[in-house]
Amino acid sequence: MAYILCFILFLVGLYGVLTKRNLIKIVIGFSIMEFSVFLFLVMIGYIDGAQAPILIEGMKNTEFVDPLPQAMVLTAIVIGLATTAMLLAIAIRIYKKYGTFDITKINNLRG
Numbered sequence: 001m002a003y004i005l006c007f008i009l010f011l012v013g014l015y016g017v018l019t020k021r022n023l024i025k026i027v028i029g030f031s032i033m034e035f036s037v038f039l040f041l042v043m044i045g046y047i048d049g050a051q052a053p054i055l056i057e058g059m060k061n062t063e064f065v066d067p068l069p070q071a072m073v074l075t076a077i078v079i080g081l082a083t084t085a086m087l088l089a090i091a092i093r094i095y096k097k098y099g100t101f102d103i104t105k106i107n108n109l110r111g
Helices: 002-019 023-045 068-098 103-108
Strands: none
Touching: 002 023, 023 068, 068 103
8 A cells, every 4th residue: 555655646746747837846746756766665675573684692583674775765865865956956047047937938938
């Protein structure tokens, strides 16, 4: 069920990217899509009833949570933050040049 919710969250972000005409709303849609992928990757490594992968003497037959997806998500968060900052910087530069965030008006002002 949680995987379906991640997919729905991704579709909400995709809807925002495809239907909105404001550059800031498009960047927010990309961020929502990115967050849904992060959530999906963390849930892949989760095992119900499992413990953190810390070995203690005398532990036998214990199920552990996979730490690799968590490490990947931490790296992806940093990359996603840089990507979002770059998209917002480009949006601000476009606003300074054209005076609007609306894509249709920017497209008409081409030249």
